[in-house]
Amino acid sequence: MALKPLPRRGDSPTAGDDLAPLWGGAIAVTAFMVFVLPLLVAALLLEDTSALAWALLVVDLIAFFLFAVATARTPVLFVGVLIFWFALQRLVVAMVAPEISADMVRLLLLYKEGFYMIAVAAGLTAVAVRYLGGERTLTPVLLADLLALAFLAVVACAFLYSSADLTPKLTYLRRFAAPVFLYLGGRLFLARDDQLRESVRLALVVVTAVALFGLVERFLLDISFWQDQVEATTFYSKQAEAGLIPSSWLFVFHGVPDGVFISLPLEVPVRRLVSTFLEPTTLGSFLAFGLLVLMLTPWPFGKGGRALTAALSLLLAVALVATVSRGAMLVVLAGVAVFFALRVLAGSRRPAEWRGFVVVLPVLLLLSFGVALTTFSFSNFPEGKDRLQDVLVSSAISGFDDNHPVTEPGSAVAVQADGGAQHPPGSTAEGASSHLAGLRTGMEDMLDDPLGRGLGTSGNWAEAPGSSGESMMGTLASQLGLAGLVLWSAFLASVLAVLVQASFRARKLGRLFWAELFLALAAAFFGLHVSSYFSESASGLLGNALYFLFAGWAVAVAIPSAQGLRWNLAPLPLRAE
Secondary structure (H helix, E strand, O other), X not given: OOOXXXXXXXXXXXXHHOOHXXXXXXXXXXXXXXXXXXXXXXXXXXXXXXXXXXXXXXXXXXXXXXXXXXOOOOOHHHHHHHHHHHHHHHHHHHHHHXXXXXXXXXXXXXXXXXXXXXXXXXXXXXXXHHHHOOOOEEOOEEHHHHHHHHHHHHHHHHHHHOOOOHHHHHHHHHHHHHHHHHHHHHHHOOOOHHHHHHHHHHHHHHHHHHHHHHHHHHHOOOHHHHOOOOOHHHHHHHHHHOOOOOHHHOOEEOOEEOOOOEEOHHHOOEEOOOHHHOOHHHHHHHHHHHHHHHHHOOOOOOOOHHHHHXXXXXHHHHHHHHOXXXXXXHHHHHHHHHHHHHHHHOOOXXXXXXXXXXXHHHHHHHHHHHHHHHHOOOOOOHHHHHHHHHHHOOHHHHOOOOOOOOOOOOOOOOEEOHHHOEEOOOOHHHHHHHHHHHHHHHHHHHHHOOOOOOOOOOOOOOOOOOOOOOOHHXXXXXXXXXXXXXXXXXXXXXXXXXXXXXXXHHHHOOOHHHHHHXXXXXXXXXXXXXXXXXXXXXXXXXXXXXXXXXXXXXXXXXXOOEEOOOEEOOOOOOOXX
């Protein structure tokens, strides 16, 4: 089946399109306020959960579902509300957390779970409405779609036969199912290329705004901002009280949750950029997506567009390094590598075709340094390590006055923090070893039990978090067994194949903007998969939603619609005419 010609209006945006996302973004902001504000007001008035609180949540989600169906021809509106809430959820809930109960905090955080379910339900409903209204054109069912459904079936079976407690089972049910629901929701969106382009641009605006706020809170505001203006410790304490995170995770250092707000590169306590996410790893994935799509796609900004793109890319790269999220930096490094490898395979070898990617080099150098700093102990280079520590302990870099490294492992002395709390010795290099150990343990669990141990039996949120934790692929292999691992890997490979083929086909047709966008989305998808071997955060919803949602939507745009329901189960469904 050949790639359908994309409408000329969606080929390559021009300087005149710079304001294109504004109308959709403005309406999405209005809708966001309409759906979210009443829920927040009700939470503050009720303070604790009750039948009324749950009823209001259900009514709100039903109203949002009806909104999604009513605006199905302009998916940017639904996508905009999703992006805004996913970007602001933690900050908003943290601001009201001191005034509400732990159970109410849990209710507000669970609100987002309805979004990916609504994406699928509203998509199916809109397709049915159009079909009954006489529109017989439907997107064909692909191999990737069937693999996604088969993976969901394996997850459901693993939920049923698992012997774990209900809380970790539910946690991993949503962590494994949510990305697939988002992909399927994107597949069911109306295949309008102009809406896809507008939604991606709106996402880039939000990513940039989140990065800017993060740079302000990290480098201009004192750590007391997260103690007084936003009570981060209260927010995390109530999550632990509600059972959303293990209570053992909460260790307060300098008045904020350690590990979340503070990291230890080369044993030096350093503040982490958390921005509106109040969590650096999911934020890192969010920034990595925006950085890849912005840096690798020719977005025009009028005169001086390349300079603006380069400046914004560097800004996002600095913010990403400041999260001290090794996994998120790896997303970008792996994504850039596969992007340029595939671009060369597509026949792009002339120097003129590479001039727009000059900014990639300093970004790669910066992120490579960040990965090295958070992965290696530099114990074999003591002089170099001492110099790096001298830089890290400075208040400009660490964010703390009178700072110094924590002691080496095994020492009886620990660093005194504010309030008298002691910080145990450690470093991000030790953390890197635990990620590799989690991958290895998960694969060993799968070999011992090929059918899988069941949902919630391993991983960071499990009853025995030491088993296969810190690696999404390790946790997935341990819980879902060989079938889950094979289906998940095949699903990702199938989606990547469609996106890469779509990019190659668009390049042959001279649709260079779409060729780069499809390839950038494929690169981000691939980078997230590489990161998932070394980070369990790769299965988190908030930071990774855009990877799956836009991948599914891009596939819908690339695949020709057909009259009636058609099946295209070829591993490589797009062929040149």
